[in-house]
Amino acid sequence: MERGGRMFKKLIVTSLAILLTVPAIVLSQAVPVSANSVYASEGDVLARYQAVAEKFAPDIHQEVRQKGTSKPGYLNFTYGYDISADFITNVNYDGDWKANNNWDRLGDFRTTLQSYVYYDVKETETHYFISYWNYYARDDSDIHQDRHENDMEGMFLLVRKGAENLGFGQPVFASLKQHGTYYQYHIQGVSSGFTNGNDNFDGTITMRDGTHPEVFASSNGNVLEISTTRFGHNLSPWSPNKGFGGIKYQVGSTAAIPDRTTVMNAYNAGTYTPVSYQAVPLTPLWDRRTEYGDPYLFDSFGVFNGGDGMDDSANAPWGSGYKDHDSPTGQVFFDPANLVDYMLNNLGTYSYTYVKRDGMGNDLPGVYLYEHPNRQGRMLHTTQNIGDLRNSLVGNDSITSVSIIGSQYNATLYADLSFQGAGQAFAEGLTNISNGPMDDKATSVMVN
Numbered sequence: 001m002e003r004g005g006r007m008f009k010k011l012i013v014t015s016l017a018i019l020l021t022v023p024a025i026v027l028s029q030a031v032p033v034s035a036n037s038v039y040a041s042e043g044d045v046l047a048r049y050q051a052v053a054e055k056f057a058p059d060i061h062q063e064v065r066q067k068g069t070s071k072p073g074y075l076n077f078t079y080g081y082d083i084s085a086d087f088i089t090n091v092n093y094d095g096d097w098k099a100n101n102n103w104d105r106l107g108d109f110r111t112t113l114q115s116y117v118y119y120d121v122k123e124t125e126t127h128y129f130i131s132y133w134n135y136y137a138r139d140d141s142d143i144h145q146d147r148h149e150n151d152m153e154g155m156f157l158l159v160r161k162g163a164e165n166l167g168f169g170q171p172v173f174a175s176l177k178q179h180g181t182y183y184q185y186h187i188q189g190v191s192s193g194f195t196n197g198n199d200n201f202d203g204t205i206t207m208r209d210g211t212h213p214e215v216f217a218s219s220n221g222n223v224l225e226i227s228t229t230r231f232g233h234n235l236s237p238w239s240p241n242k243g244f245g246g247i248k249y250q251v252g253s254t255a256a257i258p259d260r261t262t263v264m265n266a267y268n269a270g271t272y273t274p275v276s277y278q279a280v281p282l283t284p285l286w287d288r289r290t291e292y293g294d295p296y297l298f299d300s301f302g303v304f305n306g307g308d309g310m311d312d313s314a315n316a317p318w319g320s321g322y323k324d325h326d327s328p329t330g331q332v333f334f335d336p337a338n339l340v341d342y343m344l345n346n347l348g349t350y351s352y353t354y355v356k357r358d359g360m361g362n363d364l365p366g367v368y369l370y371e372h373p374n375r376q377g378r379m380l381h382t383t384q385n386i387g388d389l390r391n392s393l394v395g396n397d398s399i400t401s402v403s404i405i406g407s408q409y410n411a412t413l414y415a416d417l418s419f420q421g422a423g424q425a426f427a428e429g430l431t432n433i434s435n436g437p438m439d440d441k442a443t444s445v446m447v448n
Helices: 040-057 099-109 223-228 260-269 336-343
Strands: 017-022 024-026 059-063 117-124 126-140 148-160 170-178 181-187 201-205 212-217 236-237 246-251 272-281 299-300 366-372 375-383 402-406 413-418 420-426 429-434 446-448
Touching: 040 117, 040 272, 059 272, 099 126, 099 148, 117 336, 126 246, 126 336, 148 212, 148 236, 148 336, 170 212, 170 236, 201 212, 201 236, 246 260, 260 272, 366 446, 402 413
Parallel strands: 024 420, 059 212, 117 272, 181 201, 246 272
Antiparallel strands: 017 024, 059 246, 117 126, 126 148, 148 170, 170 181, 212 236, 366 375, 366 402, 402 429, 413 420, 413 446
């Protein structure tokens, strides 16, 4: 529910729970949802999200930098910059999931770096929220305090569902990230009606064929060179003749390997040579989110394990903050609908209810756990038992409504890990548990 455009977690609602004399379990009566005899399969939903991500994937004009080159604004010509550190690739480019060897091993794999961009899709009843994330093995600088192992910079695109673009909808807003700061952009030629909210619009972004945002990614460089935009792979809107040259990445079916000689020739000519990248889901990284320390991917939740330069200084999307603004860490990943609501005003027809649907609009059956009443806030969908909801999509001790789609499913929330402690059972339909015995107390869920 909302008041003044903001959602409040605590609502006084009539409890739907019916207390029965079943040990440690409260059985809840659900409000039936609209009947839907046709359901989506998980494969169909994933295929839809892949298609959505590819349909709106950005064109990335990636600037590069190499030791010994001289360009206006460069302050150091002798430091060992390597153009390979400006190539977007996958986190496990070297064949392992150990993140604190990615700086050193780059030299061994510089001629085999395939091109990938990670994506994540969240869906509400009215919009797609698509985030794209570029990974680099090094955020390099000739200043020690300004460099670190691993780097992930991103953007997200808001797409209004509709018949436009062969039924994929219409892009209406874009936000680009520059080291913790998000910048907001109108879509060229699109009248969204959006106005400034808690942040201001910073300009307009162009779209190739009306669907692919055209962005510029800066090369490596130190903070003193920020006036030349050469600072740690920052993203900004593309404009002709921007930057010093390098690669023009475009989404395709092939994760191509940039040819270093061709890239250097383009750089020397001030142009961008075309290279195809594959859009791949963030899922393999998210699945490893609690693997900490050596020899693993992360040092802590949302922070990559890195040892060169400043230790552990790169963030995954769920550890990404919104600098200088009162917004929860990782909101772009967990709850982008409310992030947009924070940024902008006059959103028009705009839902905060996350769903999972295929291209025909059919719901994916299963158990949906929501942060707020009436299917609002962060959401986790599952068809399996989860013995630990900490560091999950919905979070620990934060569930306030449960929606079950499909009569074949029911679920029990438990207050403690591994299905221990007090419990509350749920059947098909929507159940609000505000002020009930399990409100903001669930730490595990069993699905039957």
